[in-house]
Amino acid sequence: MTKELGLGLLGFGTVGGGVVAGLQKNAVLIAQRTGMRLALRKVADLDWDRDRGVALDRALLTKDAMEAVADPGVDIVIELMGGMDAARKVIAGALSLGKPVVTANKALLAEHGEELFGLAARHGTNIFFEASVGGGIPLIRSLREGLVSNRILRLCGILNGTCNYILTRMEQKHLPFDRVLREAQAAGYAEADPSLDIDGTDTAHKAVILASLAYGFHVPMDSVATEGIRGLNKVDIEYAADLGYRIKMLAIIKDIDNSVEIRVSPTLIPVHHVMASVQGVFNAVIINCDGVGDVLCYGRGAGRDSTASAVLSDVVDAARDIVSNSKRRAPGFVPFRQDGRIRGISEARVRCYLRLSLLDKPGVFGQIGTVLGKHGISIASLLQKETATGHHAPVVIITHHAGEGAFQAAIREIDSMSVVGAPTVRFRIEDFE
Amino acid sequence: MTKELGLGLLGFGTVGGGVVAGLQKNAVLIAQRTGMRLALRKVADLDWDRDRGVALDRALLTKDAMEAVADPGVDIVIELMGGMDAARKVIAGALSLGKPVVTANKALLAEHGEELFGLAARHGTNIFFEASVGGGIPLIRSLREGLVSNRILRLCGILNGTCNYILTRMEQKHLPFDRVLREAQAAGYAEADPSLDIDGTDTAHKAVILASLAYGFHVPMDSVATEGIRGLNKVDIEYAADLGYRIKMLAIIKDIDNSVEIRVSPTLIPVHHVMASVQGVFNAVIINCDGVGDVLCYGRGAGRDSTASAVLSDVVDAARDIVSNSKRRAPGFVPFRQDGRIRGISEARVRCYLRLSLLDKPGVFGQIGTVLGKHGISIASLLQKETATGHHAPVVIITHHAGEGAFQAAIREIDSMSVVGAPTVRFRIEDFE
Numbered sequence: 001m002t003k004e005l006g007l008g009l010l011g012f013g014t015v016g017g018g019v020v021a022g023l024q025k026n027a028v029l030i031a032q033r034t035g036m037r038l039a040l041r042k043v044a045d046l047d048w049d050r051d052r053g054v055a056l057d058r059a060l061l062t063k064d065a066m067e068a069v070a071d072p073g074v075d076i077v078i079e080l081m082g083g084m085d086a087a088r089k090v091i092a093g094a095l096s097l098g099k100p101v102v103t104a105n106k107a108l109l110a111e112h113g114e115e116l117f118g119l120a121a122r123h124g125t126n127i128f129f130e131a132s133v134g135g136g137i138p139l140i141r142s143l144r145e146g147l148v149s150n151r152i153l154r155l156c157g158i159l160n161g162t163c164n165y166i167l168t169r170m171e172q173k174h175l176p177f178d179r180v181l182r183e184a185q186a187a188g189y190a191e192a193d194p195s196l197d198i199d200g201t202d203t204a205h206k207a208v209i210l211a212s213l214a215y216g217f218h219v220p221m222d223s224v225a226t227e228g229i230r231g232l233n234k235v236d237i238e239y240a241a242d243l244g245y246r247i248k249m250l251a252i253i254k255d256i257d258n259s260v261e262i263r264v265s266p267t268l269i270p271v272h273h274v275m276a277s278v279q280g281v282f283n284a285v286i287i288n289c290d291g292v293g294d295v296l297c298y299g300r301g302a303g304r305d306s307t308a309s310a311v312l313s314d315v316v317d318a319a320r321d322i323v324s325n326s327k328r329r330a331p332g333f334v335p336f337r338q339d340g341r342i343r344g345i346s347e348a349r350v351r352c353y354l355r356l357s358l359l360d361k362p363g364v365f366g367q368i369g370t371v372l373g374k375h376g377i378s379i380a381s382l383l384q385k386e387t388a389t390g391h392h393a394p395v396v397i398i399t400h401h402a403g404e405g406a407f408q409a410a411i412r413e414i415d416s417m418s419v420v421g422a423p424t425v426r427f428r429i430e431d432f433e
Numbered sequence: 434m435t436k437e438l439g440l441g442l443l444g445f446g447t448v449g450g451g452v453v454a455g456l457q458k459n460a461v462l463i464a465q466r467t468g469m470r471l472a473l474r475k476v477a478d479l480d481w482d483r484d485r486g487v488a489l490d491r492a493l494l495t496k497d498a499m500e501a502v503a504d505p506g507v508d509i510v511i512e513l514m515g516g517m518d519a520a521r522k523v524i525a526g527a528l529s530l531g532k533p534v535v536t537a538n539k540a541l542l543a544e545h546g547e548e549l550f551g552l553a554a555r556h557g558t559n560i561f562f563e564a565s566v567g568g569g570i571p572l573i574r575s576l577r578e579g580l581v582s583n584r585i586l587r588l589c590g591i592l593n594g595t596c597n598y599i600l601t602r603m604e605q606k607h608l609p610f611d612r613v614l615r616e617a618q619a620a621g622y623a624e625a626d627p628s629l630d631i632d633g634t635d636t637a638h639k640a641v642i643l644a645s646l647a648y649g650f651h652v653p654m655d656s657v658a659t660e661g662i663r664g665l666n667k668v669d670i671e672y673a674a675d676l677g678y679r680i681k682m683l684a685i686i687k688d689i690d691n692s693v694e695i696r697v698s699p700t701l702i703p704v705h706h707v708m709a710s711v712q713g714v715f716n717a718v719i720i721n722c723d724g725v726g727d728v729l730c731y732g733r734g735a736g737r738d739s740t741a742s743a744v745l746s747d748v749v750d751a752a753r754d755i756v757s758n759s760k761r762r763a764p765g766f767v768p769f770r771q772d773g774r775i776r777g778i779s780e781a782r783v784r785c786y787l788r789l790s791l792l793d794k795p796g797v798f799g800q801i802g803t804v805l806g807k808h809g810i811s812i813a814s815l816l817q818k819e820t821a822t823g824h825h826a827p828v829v830i831i832t833h834h835a836g837e838g839a840f841q842a843a844i845r846e847i848d849s850m851s852v853v854g855a856p857t858v859r860f861r862i863e864d865f866e
Contacts, residue, residue, distance in 0.1 A: 022724055026582050032649065032769035033581055130579070136725030138571075138579020146563070146571020148466055149459055149745035216465065274731065277707045284729075291455055291742035292569030292732060296717075298707065299728035309724035312582035324759030336465035 004037040005319040008074035010065045010090055011081035012045035015104060015131070017052030018308030019078065024054060030312070036319050038312075042068035065090045070097065076318045078311060079103040088112055095119045095127070100318040100327060102311055104131035110205040114218040117333045126321065127332040128314035133159060133206040134283045136306035137299040138313065143213055143287065145330065150289035152214040155253040156430060159206040161281035161302040162190045162197035163229050163249035167266070168279045171237050171246065177229070189281060199228035200249070203264045207251035210285070211262050213333060214253065217340030219262060225345035227265035236355060236425060239396045240268050242383060245353070246276040250430060259343040268353050268429040275432070286432065294432075348404040351380070351429040354397040356414065357421040364419045365395070371417075375410040377402040392421030398429070437470040438752040441507035443498045443523055444514035445478035448537060448564070450485030451741030452511065457487060463745070469752050471745075475501035498523045503530065509751045511744060512536040521545055528552045528560070533751040533760060535744055537564035543638040547651040550766045559754065560765040561747035566592060566639040567716045569739035570732040571746065576646055576720065578763065583722030585647040588686040589863060592639040594714035594735045595623045595630035596662050596682035600699070601712045604670050604679065610662070622714060632661035633682070636697045640684035643718070644695050646766060647686065650773030652695060658778035660698035669788060669858060672829045673701050675816060678786070679709040683863060692776040701786050701862040708865070719865065727865075781837040784813070784862040787830040789847065790855040797852045798828070804850075808843040810835040825854030831862070 007023075009016055023030075023038060031037045043056060044065040062068055069077055069090055077094035079101055081087045087108050094101045096119065103109070109116070109129055120127050130140045134157075143152075158164050162184060169180045181198070184190035196202050204224040211219040229249055240247050245268035254261040269276050274296060278284040283301025288294050300306035321327045358364050372379065383396040399407075411424045440456075442449055456463075456471060464470045476489060477498040495501055502510055502523055510527035512534055514520045520541050527534050529552065536542070542549070542565055553560050563573045567590075576585075591597050595617060602613045614631070617623035629635050637657040644652040662682055673680050678701035687694040702709050707729060711717040716734025721727050733739035754760045791797050805812065816829040832840075844857045 018724075022582050025723070026584060029584060030582055033767055034763075035767075136722075137728055138575040141579050142571040142575060142730075144466075145750065146574050146746050147742065148749045149455055149463055149742055151459060151462060272710075274707065274710045277705075277710055289569075289742070290458070290738075291451075291745075292739045293736075295570055295730070295732035297575075297728070297730055300726045305723075306725045309580065309582055309722070312724075313579050316581045317578065320762050324757065324762040326757030326759050326762070329753050329757040329759070329762070330467075334466055334468075 002031055002035055002037050003323050004039050005322060006039055006041035006073040006075045007078060007315060008042040008044070008068040008071060008076070009040060009078045009080065010044045010068060011079065012043050012052060013080065014304050015307045015311065016045070016080045017054050018304035019080070019311050020052070020056055021054045022305065022308045022312050030316065034316055034320065036316070036323060038315060038319065041073040042071050044068040066093055069094045069099070075099065075322055076315055077101045078315065079105060080311070084108055084111065088116070091116055092119055095123050095125055098123050098125045100126045100128065100321065102128045102314040102318060104129070104307055104311060106132040106202070106205040106209060110208040110221055113212065113333065121331065125327045126318065128318055129209070129332060130314045131307050131310035133209050134285060134297065135299065135301040135303060136309040137283060137297045137301065139285055139297050140213065142295070142297055143210065147287065147289055147292065147295065150291040151255070152287060152289055153255055154288040155210055155214055155285065156275065156432065157206070157210065157251045157285040158248055158275065158278050158283050159251050159285070159301065160197050160203045160249055161283060162194065163203070164278065164283070165189045165281045166198070166229065167237070167247055167249060170232070170234050171241070174234065176234050177232050198230045200226040200264045203249060203251050207253060207262055207264055211253045211260055215255065215260050215340055216337035217335055219260065219342065223262060223342040225263040229266045232266060233425065235394070236427065239355065239383060240353060241271070243381060243396065243398055244271050245269060245429065246271050247427065248275065252430060256343060259341040261343045261348055263345055263348070266427055268427050270431060273432055346405045349401050350404055350407070351401050351431065352399045352407055353427045353429060354399065355425040356395045356397065357392045358395050359419040359421065360391055360393045367417065367419065368414060371413050372410055375402065375406040377406055377410055435464055435468055435470050436756050437472050438755060439472055439474040439506040439508045440511060440748060441475040441477070441501040441504060441509070442473060442511045442513065443477045443501060444512065445476050445485060446513065447737050448740045448744065449478070449513045450487055451737035452513070452744050453485070453489060454487045455738065455741045455745050463749065467749055467753065469749070469756060471748060471752065474506040475504050477501040499526055502527045502532070508532065508755055509748055510534045511748065512538060513744070517541055517544065524549055525552055528556050528558055531556050531558045533559045533561065533754065535561045535747040535751060537562070537740055537744060539565040539635070539638040539642060543641040543654055546645065546766065554764065558760050559751065561751055562642070562765060563747045564740050564743035566642050567718060567730065568732065568734040568736060569742040570716060570730045570734065572718055572730050573646065575728070575730055576643065580720065580722055580725065580728065583724040584688070585720060585722055586688055587721040588643055588647060588718065589708065589865065590639070590643065590684045590718035591681055591708065591711050591716055592684050592718070592734065593630050593636045593682055594716060595627065596636070597711065597716070598622045598714045599631070599662065600670070600680055600682060603665070603667050604674070607667065609667050610665050631663045633659040633697045636682060636684050640686060640695055640697055644686045644693055648688065648693050648773055649770035650768055652693065652775065656695060656775040658696040662699045665699060666858065668827070669860065672788065672816060673786060674704070676814060676829065676831055677704050678702060678862065679704045680860065681708065685863060689776060692774040694776045694781055696778055696781070699860055701860050703864060706865060779838045782834050783837055783840070784834050784864065785832045785840055786860045786862060787832065788858040789828045789830070790825045790853060791828050792852040792854065793824055793826045800850065800852060801847060804846050805843055808835065808839040810839055810843055
């Protein structure tokens with residue numbers, strides 16, 4: 001006997017259109033697989049006229065999201081409005097009615113997760129958020145359920161398709177950042193205002209969600225040391241390649257002595273590592289666990305149908321819980337570690353790529369080596385390119401591990417030296433070891 | 434309030450030891466994350482004396498698996514005995530008592546899945562089998578739940594760590610098959626009798642499980658066209674590399690016009706594809722879906738702690754179902770497509786690598802080209818190496834797509850020609866397109 005569940009969709013934009021299209025295309029398949037029919041009962045959006053490429057019974061439409069939430073025919077609320085305040089209000093409204101909420105709103109969960117998950121618990125219902133990180137990759141589910149018996153030692157992710165597309169194009173076509181960004185905007189891979197992506201905020205939102213889930217406490221956004229890819233110089237991509245590395249926008253989350261290090265930045269990774277082969281708009285996460293070792297999940301991190309797939313997988317989960325009368329069977333987030341501690345970036349031990357601009361005369365390199373040595377930084381490899389222009393030559397150094405603070409201090413000292421022609425460029429290196 | 438669930442472990446071998454170790458190490462973490470304490474109540478094995486590297490209260494031990502199954506303190510049965518008849522009997526016994534069963538027994542599910550899943554349904558309980566394919570990779574869960582709204586178009590997997598280890602070593606160290614097999618046996622990566630792995634049966638078992646899950650009917654083992662890697666010649670690995678390919682033992686499952694093609698064989702894949710970077714004992718599966726596109730899952734496909742991680746994730750799932758009184762919330766296997774059709778290998782359209790042994794004199798290649806052309810096979814690229822020995826030279830051909838039957842007929846014809854010095858070696862090519 002097939003049961004029917006009513007869905008209320010808030011936000012009929014790109015992903016909302018994908019959800020409607022996915023239901024229309026595969027509702028029968030879903031019903032066969034799960035024994036449940038998912039019926040769209042209300043769709044809320046302010047704009048009724050834009051073409052979403054799917055046909056929809058206009059009787060389902062409303063401009064009032066709270067009307068959709070409160071509709072007695074709506075069993076599950078899907079929030080795809082995006083943004084903060086309005087989304088927060090309707091999600092809170094749905095949870096207060098005991099209705100499970102499926103959302104792709106990473107910013108909202110990263111900023112107000114504590115409040116919303118608390119509300120879900122108090123009202124005996126649940127929040128599902130597979131679509132918030134990694135698009136259609138079944139990542140949240142894998143982390144929370146598939147790896148439930150594992151201590152998460154390290155989690156590294158390429159989580160922003162826009163950044164990865166830009167870095168891939170810059171590398172493959174030897175193009176400068178600004179030109180590739182404009183191309184990405186024209187192709188729809190970057191927003192008109194690209195800051196959220198290229199400055200790393202979006203990646204940081206996702207990192208906060210993954211870290212909170214892995215470590216059982218609400219990791220605050222301001223604990224993420226975030227650097228973006230804005231203005232990245234293509235020479236660094238080329239020098240990195242010469243040295244066997246590729247630059248990826250990486251979220252890195254590590255458990256070190258029971259405290260959590262969390263940072264987002266363009267990072268060099270070994271070109272032969274499987275993460276280096278993640279190209280274009282694809283996302284990937286590699287999770288290192290005490291039981292299973294490395295697990296990698298890879299797929300389309302954004303896009304209409306990919307994100308809709310994650311939303312629908314959550315809808316099915318929520319529907320199963322309703323049918324089996326167990327809405328809190330597997331809570332979306334369990335705050336099990338109230339004493340969770342964040343480790344400041346200054347405590348990190350890292351390896352780095354340094355590009356220095358040095359006066360081309362004898363003895364200069366010795367001065368640099370002395371400064372690095374004083375800060376406990378030793379050199380693993382070195383690359384000096386001949387340069388036809390000016391008196392300063394670029395020198396690239398790959399270091400061994402040292403404290404993040406040591407690097408900051410050494411660079412400050414180096415950049416104040418008279419033989420240095422421009423500020424030192426630095427990227428961290430991740431070896432996945 | 435933490436609930437306690439009782440576990441009965443059948444089979445205290447390598448993976449069984451890993452399950453006990455995993456519980457001892459992370460039971461507190463699991464309890465924090467899930468609100469459930471997992472308590473080992475019975476452990477059944479014939480051999481009580483071998484050292485498993487974990488301490489275990491001997492009062493839990495029994496030699497009688499059915500005693501463990503029937504023990505009223507046992508809520509969930511974990512079958513890690515392996516083998517067919519005995520495992521089938523105890524699983525049937527547990528299901529008949531309404532107890533959920535967690536198993537890693539791919540051979541049993543591939544051969545007797547229909548009977549066992551039917552029994553689970555009749556007794557209102559469930560079978561969990563994450564550990565049966567891909568070791569610790571959360572693959573079954575991703576396929577069944579994460580991708581539930583997607584039609585599965587194609588699924589390709591490197592599913593046998595022994596084969597992948599052998600192929601990787603052969604390629605990286607330029608070693609012959611027999612020597613690498615002996616090394617793998619010495620290192621514990623291959624069994625004393627390696628047939629199950631190297632002849633492809635183990636990969637076929639796993640392919641059957643994945644195909645059944647993806648397409649909703651019990652795919653029979655004898656429908657898998659299976660070729661192994663036994664005796665693979667290292668020159669083919671080298672020629673493939675020259676042409677931009679790597680040889681991987683691949684399971685390929687495709688939905689073509691609503692019928693399922695399923696085959697297992699050493700296969701050439703493009704060296705730049707992410708699947709080509711899966712090395713050593715790692716496993717990976719790439720799933721192509723109508724919604725999300727390509728999703729890849731990668732990790733350790735075997736080994737004590739990796740497989741134990743998958744077992745424990747299933748135990749948590751089963752425990753959640755018991756606690757929420759919903760043992761059939763998400764049935765392990767739903768036979769929703771009774772009319773599922775298998776497509777014979779002869780219907781496949783494939784691209785191939787052919788290595789011919791040809792008499793080194795004018796006109797010979799023209800004769801071969803004529804035979805291939807007659808069978809509708811056209812040549813994409815060609816490699817002829819100079820050879821110092823004998824009158825016959827190896828010629829390697831990469832073809833365009835043609836029918837599998839055409840290849841078989843063409844090779845039969847070629848191998849009967851007087852200018853051909855040895856049977857033609859053929860591998861299929863997978864471009865993931």
